[in-house]
Amino acid sequence: MSKLNTYRSGVDENGHFGIFGGRFVAETLMPLILEVEKAFEAARHDDEFWAEFHRLMKHYVGRPSPLYLAERLTKHFGGAKIYFKRDELNHTGAHKINNTIGQILIARRMGKQRIIAETGAGQHGVATATVCALFGMQCVVYMGETDVQRQSPNVFRMKLLGAEVRPVTAGTGTLKDAMNEALRDWVANVEDTYYLIGTVAGPHPYPVMVRDFQCVIGDEVRTQMQEAEGRLPDTLVAAIGGGSNAMGLFHPFLDDESVEIIGVEAAGHGLETGEHCASLTAGTPGVLHGNRTYLLQDKNGQIKDGYSISAGLDYPGIGPEHSWLHEIGRVKYVSVTDKEALDAFQLCTRMEGIIPALEPCHALAHVGKIAGGLSKDHLLVMNLCGRGDKDVFAVAEILGTKL
Amino acid sequence: MSAAAKINAPETRIGRRFAKLKAEGRAGLVTFTTAGDPDYETSLAILNGIAKAGADVIEIGVPFSDPMADGPAVQASSLRAIKKGMTLRKTLEMVKSFRKQDDETPIVLMGYYNPIYIYGVDAFLKDAKKAGIDGLIVVDLPPEEEGELCLPALEAGINFIYLAAPTTTDARLPRVLAHASGFVYFVSITGITGTRTANAADVAGHVERIKRLSDLPIAVGFGIRTPEQAAGIAKIADAAVVGSALVDKVTKNLDAAGNPGPNTVSDVLALVSELAEGVRGTKRRAAS
The missing domain is CATH 3.40.50.1100 (Rossmann fold)
Incomplete structure (x- = not known):
């Protein structure tokens, strides 16, 4: 495929990103x-x-949310400098x-x-x-x-x-x-x-x-990283259910070729078990809820339920622009299991004093897989898109703690 | 020239059927039941008896897991059918089997785009034509997405039937009618199937509005349940569509295990006969 001049030109007049999107209503x-x-x-x-x-955004939501250098986790993984975009500090606790x-x-x-x-x-x-x-x-x-x-x-x-x-x-x-x-x-x-x-x-x-409303996340990161490091970040990582926090972080950087972008889907019990909600890594294109996008479905086109430990990720579809970015290869999409996300949950809580929502724990688990292999001046931004207050009961149950 | 003009109405079952209705000076009854509800055999038995019971045009619902324009009755019937293994492929087989004993009554498939998209549009149109399907109503394909299936269907000689709604403005109506063929399906309420009842006077106004822009027959559906309501619609439109009330008959006959009771087919067909009587007893206004 020939290279596009821009990945940010939006959609055609009928709302299509390539073959994805549209108005199927x-x-x-x-x-x-x-x-x-x-x-x-x-x-x-x-x-x-x-x-x-x-x-x-400023006076009610509390923006801009900080871009925070997670020093202990950076040291722990022993590679890239890990920054958290702290959207969990927003009013109501998420992006x-x-x-x-x-x-x-x-x-x-x-x-x-x-x-x-x-x-x-x-x-x-x-x-x-x-x-x-x-x-x-x-x-x-x-x-x-x-x-x-x-x-x-x-x-x-x-x-x-x-x-x-x-x-x-x-x-x-x-x-x-x-x-x-x-x-x-x-x-x-x-x-x-x-x-x-x-x-x-x-x-x-x-x-x-x-997307345009969530872009406030990525726009802020751009400015904040410039202030902190005087340059663009090298890698962006965000969790994906429908994909709004990820799109908000990614979109302002799509045309910056040097920035590697990674979306992390929920692999639930594992892709091989069929109990997951990784629409891009394990789904196929279809039409649901008004748009064409990657979906979890059977061979007859019936939609399957997604599964994830994180209720915010268990949607059987994904935003159409992600499907497009996946097919043209601008964004890389990977997946992380429940167990890996839970481990990341505990790690983040203990090492940074932040109880994250289970959704961004998927992103953090992937960060843990790649950070150690990157150089110490590599700038990695992870969207910490929600706080974990809502998840403590579910996590307690899984860890076998009676509240 | 509109792409729909490729289809010559007198050469289609839908065209011939509405011409016949016009000659008889009456409106038609369009019935909707879900393919494979509550199981393949029962649903085929309903299909095989429904024209004799008085259906002039037969709509068959293709089950979909997420029928976003349908009310509880059709949603449940769709899930029942899927659970029993009903698929689009089997729906086509069912029509093929029906066509062995009835080559006259038009069959229209109604459903959502995804099962067709996954089947593959070209393969589907080829198999649908071969099975004896005459028209398609695909709820989530508005004119803005006509390139997906409408235009290929017309090319393949299958009518694509557009829905018009009370919310469809005069400014938008020509867009909806641009490639409409077979008939126009007026959705008489703003809402989902089987939940509200339309006001006949409102419907008449909308039917007039469409008639001014199109020569196609107009069928009115959503919210028509009784022979009296069907008769009321028969006065002002070319056909009345009844679906949820028939599906309810299937539901009522299910036993605790979800299997059809012995009167399922006869109960559905009895209601079709009553509805047909309502429609047939009504003289059309001379002008339409």
């Missing part, structure tokens, strides 16, 4: 999707919109709020009063309920019934914030079914409702829109 939704696109296009060219976005702030501003511009969202682990649900409280909007969150059971603290948080949490029993009662149910709600309430999607997936313009 029912006609009832199509006019609405076009409206969202129009509102987003107007907003992204409006300085006042970005001024308000950045004001909220998800970057996107929900951006989209709630879009919803407000469109005059919508009712917000719906899907959530897996509950992080996006909490981030959505938070901005709905902030803007005084009605909030309904769809959550697979299995996840409602597993993530009860987040369910309570959402309720405290004034959201209605609707458990989804349809299908297999997981994140993909929550997304189906949110789409069904949207079809039935097109007039007053805005669907606030939590990751870089779904029909165009969502993958582009969510």
Whole structure:
């Protein structure tokens, strides 16, 4: 394949990244999707919109998040200098709020009063309920019934914030079914409702829109690394479920050829067991939830459930732009098992005094595999995209500790 | 020239069927059942009896794990069928088997794009044509994605039936109709299948709107459950589509283990007869 002049030119007019992306939705939704696109296009060219976005990023979310040199881990691995992008310090504890702030501003511009969202682990649900409280909007969150059971603290948080949490029993009662149910709600309430999607997936313009809001992560890293080291980083590593934290870190660096970029998927119990959610490393292209992308599916095109110890990664698809970056080879995608992620969880907690969410532990586990083989002046940035408060119960159970 | 013009209506089963309905001065009944629900044999038995019971056009749902435009009834039927091993390939076999005894009644496959995409578009169209399939309704392929399947289907001589919705604006309607063929499927409610009931007066307005821009027959579906409702739609459109109410008959006859009870087929067909009576007892307005 001939080399592209830029990897950041975005999408064609129908929202395709190469063959991926697109707008595979029912006609009832199509006019609405076009409206969202129009509102987003107007907003992204409006300085006042970005001024308000950045004001909220600074004073409400607490950005910029620090770029922190993890010295003890650097020494421990004995190679590359390891920097953490500390998005776990954001209000609500993860990168998800970057996107929900951006989209709630879009919803407000469109005059919508009712917000719906899907959530897996509950992080996006909490981030959505938070901005709905902030803007005084009605909030309904769809959550697979299995996840409602597993993530009860987040369910309570959402309720405290004034959201209605609707458990989804349809299908297999997981994140993909929550997304189906949110789409069904949207079809039935097109007039007053805005669907606030939590990751870089779904029909165009969502993958582009969510990416653009999350790019605040990578833009900050660029500036911060310049200040810290006077140059670009050499390697970027981030965990991938749907892929929004990774896309936010990666995208501003796609055209910097010297920067190696690695996305880490969840290999669950191991790729060979079939119990994982590594859509890129073990899936095939298909069409689901409004876009063409890599999916976990059987030979008849039926979607399979993803599995991971981390509820935030167990989506059977991935953002279409990741699929494209995978096929053209700009980003390398690897996978890490539950066990490797758990080991990284304990290592990070003990050595850095940071309890990370299980999602970025996948990224850290991969960092542990490569850092030792890199030179001491090699600059590696890992997105620490969420904190582990929500995961301590699950980890305690696995480690056999009774709380 | 629209790509749809490649298909000469009088040469298709769908074209002939709607011409016949017009000649009889009545609207048609379009039935929807899910292929393989609750199992292959029962579903084939329903199919084999449904035209005689009064279906003028037969829609067959291709089961998909994530039917995002469908309500609980069709979702459940889809999962039941998948669990029993139903696939797109077997759906085509089922149609082939049906065609041995009925070469007149149009068959339209309805479903979602992924199973077709995974089958392979070219292979699918070839096999679908051979099996005797006349039209396709693919819920998640709006005109913006017409290059995926709509245009190749027209090339292969299979009608691609577009959905129009209450949210489809006048400005957008020509885009939806650009490559529409066979008939236009008006989704009478903003919502998923089998959940709400349409207001006949609203539907009439939308049907008029489409008629002004297209000569194609218009079928109205989503939210039509009873013979009375079907009769109401028959007054204002060329066909009424009933799906969830038929699927509910299948559901009601399941035993605790999920196997079909002895009256499954007869109950479904009895409702089809009642619906057909409702539709047939209604005179079309002269103008349409």
